[in-house]
Amino acid sequence: MLFLSDLDGTLMNSNGTITEEDVNSIYQWTQKHSFGFVTGRDHAFCMELASKYQLSCEYMITDNGANAYYKDQNVYSSLIDLDDGIQMCKEILKYNLDLFYTDEVGNRYYPVSSYGKERLHSFEKKQPSLGRFSNIDILEYLNSRDLGLAKLSMYVENDLDLLLNQFRDLFKNYEVMATSKDYIEITKKGTNKWEAFCHLPVEDAIFIGDGENDLCILKNLKNTYVMDHAPESLKVYGVCIKSVAQAIDIESRKENV
Known part of the structure; x- marks a missing residue:
């Protein structure tokens, strides 16, 4: 199963850091499953972040959906003339x-x-x-x-x-x-995170986000989480939680039932 996370305000705080709790949860998750970023940030930033925390990120949707990557290969681009x-x-x-x-x-x-x-x-x-x-x-x-x-x-x-x-x-x-x-x-025009997701070699995923630019993907995936500080309009589209670690913990418990 693939777990996808937004960055700013979700996995990453305003200082550009990830909590130790979230990092450890992702380590545990990627022992059996895949993980990836879905973000407005650029690909170079995402690669540097993954390297800094030694995170295994096979999937990346960057630039608000203008680019999608699988195993470091660009599989989709939607570019401004x-x-x-x-x-x-x-x-x-x-x-x-x-x-x-x-x-x-x-x-x-x-x-x-x-x-x-x-x-x-x-x-x-x-x-x-x-x-x-x-x-x-x-x-x-x-x-x-x-x-x-x-x-x-x-x-x-x-x-x-x-x-x-x-x-x-x-x-x-x-x-x-x-x-x-x-x-x-x-x-x-037409660029968004969901459109980029549709070009990845995967049919389903778990997703967590917190912003309006996450709405398109929250609406289309069944297994979704929303950060508790997100706008109220987003909270109807996922389980409200406090961290990526909490969402991963819920998913891990489901496997053990």
């Missing part, structure tokens, strides 16, 4: 937001030419879990690419709901979602 992505970046910059793009190996690009290095360094301090950014400007980098884009990310300190509605009107042909209380992300 490159030219459209560049034009969207130019529009977003008019709103003076902290916009960035993360490439396939984890390099992050910021509008350093528009905002300056001082603002970049200030942003790095606000969001330390993102790590260091490249000194190459985001538009300079995108203009050198050949491939499409998994997602565009924006850090939004104020007026998130207002900006979310404005961007949804502006970019009608793309998915625009609030992935946390201070992030808006844009992906190709």
Whole structure:
């Protein structure tokens, strides 16, 4: 059986760490079963996290469903057209937001030419879990690419709901979602975690999540868990629990009945 977990707010706390209890539970689970991440984070981040905690993660859905991996092989991609992505970046910059793009190996690009290095360094301090950014400007980098884009990310300190509605009107042909209380992300139309799951070589799984971007997969899988701090609207779609370890413990007990 495959157990899939969301990262931010579910398996991972705001400091980017996983509790010892959760790590030990995953170790025990993967003695007999498979485990994987389902997240808005990029593949490079997920690989580094799995390596840091020595977790066996055969399955990964990353970038809010823009990419899916099985045994480190990309089995599905849903990418923003490159030219459209560049034009969207130019529009977003008019709103003076902290916009960035993360490439396939984890390099992050910021509008350093528009905002300056001082603002970049200030942003790095606000969001330390993102790590260091490249000194190459985001538009300079995108203009050198050949491939499409998994997602565009924006850090939004104020007026998130207002900006979310404005961007949804502006970019009608793309998915625009609030992935946390201070992030808006844009992906190709039709991109979501469930669509990515359908391209993995597995028919069923256990899933645990806590955010609106988890709703599509919570609705479609039968065996689901929701963190107790999740929005009330999500709690009808799974068993409410406090940790990944608690969910794994429940599943393990089922096997022993």
